[in-house]
Amino acid sequence: MYTTTLRQFSLISLLCFSVMCLAHGQDFPDVPGVVIEHLPKSTGNYLGSPSIVILPDGKYITSHDIFGKGPTPQHTHVFESGDRGKSWQKVAELDSLWWATLFVNKGAVYLFGTTKEYGRMSIRRSADGGHTWSSVDDGYLSTEQGFHCASVPVQVFKGRIWKGMERNVPATSWGNFQSFVASAPVDANLLDPKSWSFTQRLKYDRENWKPGNAWLEGNVVMTPKGEIWNILRVNNLEDDQAVMYRVSNDGQTADPTMVKFIKLPGATKKFNIRFDPKSKQYYSFTNYALPKHRVYKRQRARNAQVMLSSPDLETWSIRGIVLYHPDVEKHGFQYLDWQFDGKDIVIASRTAFDDGMGGADNQHNSNFLTFHRLKNFRTYRNPSAWEPLLEGVTDFAVLKF
Numbered sequence: 001m002y003t004t005t006l007r008q009f010s011l012i013s014l015l016c017f018s019v020m021c022l023a024h025g026q027d028f029p030d031v032p033g034v035v036i037e038h039l040p041k042s043t044g045n046y047l048g049s050p051s052i053v054i055l056p057d058g059k060y061i062t063s064h065d066i067f068g069k070g071p072t073p074q075h076t077h078v079f080e081s082g083d084r085g086k087s088w089q090k091v092a093e094l095d096s097l098w099w100a101t102l103f104v105n106k107g108a109v110y111l112f113g114t115t116k117e118y119g120r121m122s123i124r125r126s127a128d129g130g131h132t133w134s135s136v137d138d139g140y141l142s143t144e145q146g147f148h149c150a151s152v153p154v155q156v157f158k159g160r161i162w163k164g165m166e167r168n169v170p171a172t173s174w175g176n177f178q179s180f181v182a183s184a185p186v187d188a189n190l191l192d193p194k195s196w197s198f199t200q201r202l203k204y205d206r207e208n209w210k211p212g213n214a215w216l217e218g219n220v221v222m223t224p225k226g227e228i229w230n231i232l233r234v235n236n237l238e239d240d241q242a243v244m245y246r247v248s249n250d251g252q253t254a255d256p257t258m259v260k261f262i263k264l265p266g267a268t269k270k271f272n273i274r275f276d277p278k279s280k281q282y283y284s285f286t287n288y289a290l291p292k293h294r295v296y297k298r299q300r301a302r303n304a305q306v307m308l309s310s311p312d313l314e315t316w317s318i319r320g321i322v323l324y325h326p327d328v329e330k331h332g333f334q335y336l337d338w339q340f341d342g343k344d345i346v347i348a349s350r351t352a353f354d355d356g357m358g359g360a361d362n363q364h365n366s367n368f369l370t371f372h373r374l375k376n377f378r379t380y381r382n383p384s385a386w387e388p389l390l391e392g393v394t395d396f397a398v399l400k401f
Helices: 002-016 384-390
Strands: 034-038 045-054 060-068 075-081 089-095 098-105 108-114 121-126 155-157 160-168 177-185 215-222 228-234 241-247 254-263 273-276 281-286 304-310 317-324 332-341 344-352 368-374
Touching: 034 060, 034 075, 045 108, 045 332, 045 344, 045 368, 060 098, 060 108, 060 344, 060 368, 075 108, 098 160, 155 215, 160 215, 160 228, 177 215, 177 228, 177 254, 215 273, 228 254, 273 332, 304 332, 317 368, 317 384
Parallel strands: 045 098
Antiparallel strands: 034 368, 045 060, 060 075, 075 089, 098 108, 108 121, 155 160, 160 177, 215 228, 228 241, 241 254, 273 281, 281 304, 304 317, 332 344, 344 368
């Protein structure tokens, strides 16, 4: 039964995504997408924080960090593709960089994250397309430790660069996240901490905000009205709650009185939001817990990725499943970062999958970084073999095309 399901899954993947899979001379024909990097679980290390950006010359750049108990954790690798994601080459390794997001500004490539798990805020710059990078000493944005983020979008609105961040206090206990927003003028020296503004840090009100007990991995977005808000995942068991708060247009303050909870399928796990000006829709991808798998812990169900859209950031609809595997314990497609590429969306995924070497440690501790191309995303049709997986989904509209 399992073999038949996996074969059907692989055939659908051939239709939906690129299938060339090569990493360090090892073929992985059953892994969907293009394998950029692979680490067997025997190393004690796992791949995290996927990020992707398209350079002005059309090249793709991806990055990931390494976590776990093996050698070289808290280290970031950078890869380049000159053939639209069909093949990848490692071009750089950066020490003392974690949880970082790639972005482009004024022709340079940047990585914005922390120096380590709950370390200092840090930004690095490359003037040659990601091959060489500024040193960690040239890009400290804080003297304090304890900062947290993820490969959430770095976006430009109103002449400023924006990114959601958190500080975990104390860092010895997960979930004490104080949310804030970092921003800087687009023309500023982004390696200079004086260029950056930071809102005050807002705590999650565990007594009065229900459900949930923490917020993290914020997406800074601009609403159709031109307002700046930060939308965060909420740590809870319901799987559909996100929270958003208003930020001033100058990036100086966050408004603790302007907090809204919204329904967003899969929002108990990390998601990225971007705006498509052609369709005037906001898009996101989430690990929505499909009805078939809700007997499992929803916050650990990462075996499906669904595409969502919203006209206003507050009402979200499922557009279809774009990645799926029937096993929920050792398979996962998670922490997606992605970019619009004409009619397509290109995706970097932290992927847990079979590798012929014992497979993934679990669905969270990924052994692959994979690339995927979702063609014609505005008219994407859910594969017919996956339609039954959405039966019983009544809380959110499933759009048909």
